Amino acid sequence: MSTTPEKGSRNFVAAVLSRLREDPSAQGLALVSPTLLYLLIFMILPLIMVVVISFLSRGTYGDIEFNLNLGNYVRLIDPLYLRVLSYSIKTAALTTIITILVGYPLAYYIARVPARQRSRLLFLILVPFWTNFIIRIYAWIMILRTEGILNNLLASLGIINTPLYILYTPLAVQIAMVYEFLPFMVLPLYTSLEKIENAQLEAAADLGARPWRAFLRVTLPLSIPGMIAGSILVFIPAMGMFVVPDLMGGAKSVLIGNLIRNQFLTARDWPFGSAASMLLLLLTLAVTLIYTRKAGFGEDLLV
């Protein structure tokens, strides 16, 4: 006797339901499945597409020709692109280091003020996010351009006679990137600094450590997890940044992010853009892994 299709599907639903009732791991899977589905459709599948396309080649009219080859990757070894790559790493690394240097005192200060003021200061750090990133970049252009606020101020104070050319230089890119990523460094740093009990610092002082040594031996090591988290949050997006160099960097500052964007939107060379994207992905992964290993990204540090 064969089952009708309708009956079969009803049996299947019943089996799934009973499985869900009895098996906790099936329940867990059911709970995360919307997220899994989302990631599968919008992240995993596009990523696979990028991987595949990076091994194909560009057609005459910007279309994709299906012939598997390594040509795009070979093209990337060109000194021109390697220079773009090293400049990207340098810019992202410098952004990370400067946000640590600027963000650490700020995070330290916030973690030490009375609790009620703390939330107010954290709120102020988040206020810039209320405005669109592009608009904030235009604000920086207004400040930094030759006839801008900064130059006018310095000229009126008699500090400079000829305006400073900051806009459309790598310095302008660096300034705007530090500005943009600073909150991503301050927040994790604050979290780990705030967790340090006052008694730890008192114990250090009690055992004979002057404030500066207490900072180096107790506060700084205990804040390293926050520094690592912040560095990852800053370095990874900084590596892929293309808006800031586009608007503020002029022709000289091309980051790998700009390169990729141009391949897709201007040159219409999707396969080469995909190869560059893969390189960026692998490079970011490698740098992050080396950095976290080196800085001792151990379990005990995270607690």
Next chain:
Amino acid sequence: MVSDPQFAVEMRNVVKRFPNPGGGEVVAVDHVSLKIQNGEFFSLLGPSGCGKTTSLRLMAGFEWPTDGDILIKEQIMGRTPPYLRPVNTVFQSYALFQHMTVAQNVAFGLEMEHVSKPEIKRRVGEAMEMVQLGKLGARKPKQLSGGQQQRIALARALVKRPAVLLLDEPLGALDLKLRKEMQLELKLLQAQVGITFVYVTHDQEEALTMSNRIAVMDKGNVLQIGSPVEIYERPNCQFVADFIGETNFIFGKVSSIDGDRVTVQLENISGELVGMCQGELSIGMKVAVSIRPEKIRLAEKPAFDYNCFPGRVVTTAYIGSDTRVIVDLNEKTRLRIWEQNKISTLDPSVYYSTGQEIWVVLFPDNVLILPAM
């Protein structure tokens, strides 16, 4: 000013006020004066908020007095920071450095003094042996039990050989059994190293067990300083009698004073009670009469023509070493009495029974007449 060199710590009229978050000020320590002798095990005992921890923090240098002076080894400390004071602290939370190993924790204080590497290694080893944790040097503090962490905190402070060791409720987080063990161990350790210990606790039994002398504090004031026996047997006020051990209070007014013998007219009981004068008393003054439960006798008939009161047994509890009896003298006066079971017997009449009519006998030496709060 030169102070007597026999004192390790001295507080002279010390006042500490904190700004209150809601406005105004809180007086945590209110004109406290005390002298702690070299080599003494001295306890600051009192309920939470009595100012004992603040006093300790003033000695450590984490806080500075609003008024008055703290002296350590004859030196007026003023605003000397903690890292320049010859004292070390064992914190209530231990405050071990979680990112360092146990050995690194213990070595920290010596590194700050720039002691040579081999010397550090030797002294850290000694300190770890002293607290019986010689083999745990490579562990991280999180991997140790509460009791072990407590010992490490102790070793970390003692390895510096301070003039005074300050301990802020160091056994507070341990379970009862471990606490009792550590109490004895700490006392032995203190005798062995000969360092002055200043010990903050709210546990009166702990203070009685360990201390040479105790300062009982309440609301920022030191009420009484004395040996455990003095504090227990001769409290100078109602608060101390109540806070240390258990006691019964009966209230009344002083009717006559004859040397250290005071006669009190009781409030709710007809008749007078004769007892020992404690503190400043005057005729007509309202007093609290303190009688410890183990110092009351129960009898079939009055033993003498004063200080004996008829009563009725409300309930009894046999707890092995003692029989605890509750006796009502009238509706308003109830006494707790502990009778030690000195004779082994199964005879139920020895252990009293509910409803039994009985006489309560109070020897004048056991009756303490204190100024009422």
